[in-house]
Amino acid sequence: MNGFYTLFKKEVLRFWKVAFQTVSAPVLTALMYQLIFSHVLRSHVDAYPGVSYTAFLIPGLAMMSMAQNAFANGSSSLIQSKITGNIVFILLPPLGALEFFAAYLLAAIARGLLVGLGVLVVTAWFGLPLPAQPLWVLAFAVLGCGVLGTLGIIAGIWAEKFDQLAAFQNFLIMPLTFLSGVFYSINSLPPIWFAASHANPVFYMIDGFRYGFFGQADISPWLSLGVVGTSFVALASLALGMIKSGYKLRH
């Protein structure tokens, strides 16, 4: 237990020591998206009845930033440790696979939540209401960060070079998070993209997260919860299996 706690603390301190880059920067980026899109699309029709576009945008941006940063945390920590070789200090002690996984995962969730909170705080004055269903907000925030945090751990273990990790991030994570209905309601999409969006787990995170704020969404929050929860269980089993078998960690 103490081993897990120490690794978790180390991982949190690792991003906290460079919080300008790991927390403040993504919050600022989200604020700029908010400023630009709400200016350009201010006259856009309401996304939902009674929900202005500028307010609609906020939870999506927050969730997208949470997802990207939860992914970045574990993946960049692991690849750096692997490439510089200091991963050995974590592989030599008697840390179990579950301790290893839980520590990296919770640190990723912590960073995701911190970034998400930051985004909400700086953008709330664009008209974000108090959450209609705070428990849904919390559930999707934690689970969304959990899914992407786990993907980050998988990518960090799998990648052998920064280049491979960058490919994972740019060609998988970025499209998944950008094309997830952050900037629009998927009901406005042509049928083919409407269908494609349903295959993207990040869409369900954002839709469920929005439901928590506005009490309305494109689909039922229960369906979203089911998809996000199942994705998490599947990815977590994969990550745990990789760690247990020593895949790309123990040769």
Place this chain on the structure above:
Amino acid sequence: MTSAISIDGVSKRYGALQALDSVSFSVEQGEFFALLGPNGAGKTTLISAMAGLARQDSGQIRIMGHDTIASARDARINLGVVPQELVFDPFFTVREALAFQSGYFGLRRNDAWIDELLFKLGLTEKANANMRALSGGMKRRVMVAQALVHRPPVIVLDEPTAGVDVELRQSLWDFVQELNDAGHTIILTTHYLEEAETLCSRIAMLKRGRLIALEDKDTLLSRSAKREVALKLSGELPASLAPWHARNEDGRIVLSLPTLSDLEGVLTTLRGAGLEVRELSMLETDLEHVFVSMMSGEKI
């Protein structure tokens, strides 16, 4: 008494390379043991398998009786490893690095021991310095401290003095000797054979993944009981001594004699041939000599 390390038929293959080929030996508690071999002999692979950083294809390794795979947790608690590569976490200070390492082993409130380690390794003044700011030698000391935070009974040092200045090397050996005196088992790989010769009581030699020697240092040295004599003569070596002629070295003729008493016969022959002996010296057998002859496949 349980062996500190017991290695039983361990093999490991990386693609076409047989890194370890049925290696078996054990190291008893309290020993100061050297594991020698040229680059690529399998030393680091063997250490990685002991530490659980690599998994052997077959065979078994036990640390203080604990199987490194079936009882990985207990095996790792009993083992402290100083890896060969100079690695560090650039995010943290020396003290943070040591506190984290303690925590990974489940230890809390380990500050007294950490302070002692810092002191013994001459790191007290650097305790709050970032790892990035340390010189290579200092980083190496931190790695030694990291391997010792959990007071492991068995300590493995993989080339700990490679690229380290003379002063540190000496103080490091004093400290390791102290640990050995206190009952810790030490396993050492080194390129500096005189270190192994001075410190270790038993020596294993690996060559291309195979164990080619495993003996007391003294036995190993005495196995090479051939005596070598270097001579400077006033003329050519008589033909009758040619079978003993080993080589020429620095303008001297080196003869390899089966026993020391053969020297008498050599001198008699030289006198009979009217040759004057201008210089004569005995060459000591050292570990390096044994090592080189074993690695080149020569019988000694």
